[in-house]
Amino acid sequence: MLIPSQxxxxxxxxxxxxxxxxxxSIKESIAHYNVKIIxxxxxxxxxxxxAGYEAGIRDFAESRAIEAIEKIEQLPQEIRKKSTFxxxxxxxxxxxxxxxRYFDVIHSVDSVKIASAxxxxxxxxxxxxxxxxxVNNAGEEQKSGYTKEQLRKExxxxxxxxxxxxxxxxxxxxxxxxxxxxxxxxxDIRKFRDELEKEFGVTIPELSMGMSDDYxxxxxxxxxxxxxxxxxxx
Numbered sequence: 001m002l003i004p005s006q007x008x009x010x011x012x013x014x015x016x017x018x019x020x021x022x023x024x025s026i027k028e029s030i031a032h033y034n035v036k037i038i039x040x041x042x043x044x045x046x047x048x049x050x051a052g053y054e055a056g057i058r059d060f061a062e063s064r065a066i067e068a069i070e071k072i073e074q075l076p077q078e079i080r081k082k083s084t085f086x087x088x089x090x091x092x093x094x095x096x097x098x099x100x101r102y103f104d105v106i107h108s109v110d111s112v113k114i115a116s117a118x119x120x121x122x123x124x125x126x127x128x129x130x131x132x133x134x135v136n137n138a139g140e141e142q143k144s145g146y147t148k149e150q151l152r153k154e155x156x157x158x159x160x161x162x163x164x165x166x167x168x169x170x171x172x173x174x175x176x177x178x179x180x181x182x183x184x185x186x187x188d189i190r191k192f193r194d195e196l197e198k199e200f201g202v203t204i205p206e207l208s209m210g211m212s213d214d215y216x217x218x219x220x221x222x223x224x225x226x227x228x229x230x231x232x233x234x
Contacts, residue, residue, distance in 0.1 A: 014047045014233055016054035022232045023055050030219045030226075038086055040211070040229030046071055048233050053079050061107075061227055063089025069102050088170075088208075088227060090144045097121040100129050107132040107170040107208050107227075110144045115158045122163030132168040132208050133158070137188050140174060148192055155200055168206025168224070169193050173214055182214050186221035 026037060038059040041048045049060055049071065060083055062068030072085060087103040090110075096117035099106060109115050109131045122129040133155075136145030146154075159166060171189050173182050186209050193204050210218025212231035219226060 012044065012047065014044070014051040016051040019051045019057070019232055020055035023057065026215070026228060026231060029216060033219045035219050035223060036225045038208075038225055038227045039232055040088070040227050041071075041233075042068070042089070043229055044233055046074055049075060049079065049083075052232065053083065057232075058082060059084045059086060061086040061088045061229075062103075063087070065089070065091070065095045065099050069098060072102050086227075091118075093117040097124070100127075101125060105130045105132070105167070108134045108144065109158075110134045110136075110146055112154045112157050115161055115164060119161040119163035127163070129164050130167045131164050132170040132206060133166060134170045134172075135189060135192065137171055137192070138174050138177075138185055143172060145171065152196075152199075155196065159200065159202060166202070166204060168204055168208055169196075170208035172211075173209075173218075175213075177214070179217060182217045183221055186210070186218050186223065190222035 038061045039052045039057045040061045042063045085103045086105045087099050088107045100121035134145040173185050206224045208225040209223040210226040212228050215226040
């Protein structure tokens with residue numbers, strides 16, 4: 001079920017036991033892999049985060065900065081302190097300070113400009129922000145992300161920035177892609193990560209790949225983080 005964009009953030013009632021059943025089913029389907037399940041709550045209101053937390057989830061992802069920050073500010077202190085918040089949407093440099101303040105991990109860094117803005121904000125907050133670099137290896141014009149060639153040119157500059165730590169790569173596969181296409185795209189990100197580690201002498205441990213419809217394939221191709229919303233909450 002796709003959720004219309006005009007209904008994003010709707011605070012519908014969600015039972016934590018329902019989320020727990022879904023979470024257990026997802027875990028069972030990828031039980032042989034060491035993968036972090038990140039609950040994508042961008043389509044839902046506070047109830048989804050609270051229900052997810054009660055179900056045992058500690059990683060939550062949002063994509064709209066202002067709406068997400070409003071949610072986070074309204075959460076009980078226990079949830080805020082014991083959860084990790086991931087920003088997965090396109091980030092504008094003028095929102096970098098707010099996102100860095102409220103989020104622990106930013107998955108969608110796609111330029112030196114954005115990385116620099118995050119670094120500056122993190123330094124002012126006396127923190128080191130964990131980031132992932134978004135790679136658009138499907139070449140979709142409507143999606144953000146580096147080409148592999150662009151990232152190779154800019155990675156050294158990003159690695160030299162204070163205030164950030166590059167922990168991984170992120171990608172988004174095209175909607176409706178068949179399994180063969182998915183395996184090619186996810187496998188390509190894994191191979192590209194391996195190439196970057198060797199070329200730049202760094203460790204890039206995380207691969208944020210896969211969502212509700214394709215997470216199993218992503219995990220089989222090397223994902224260490226999967227971003228799941230609908231399959232948890234609907």
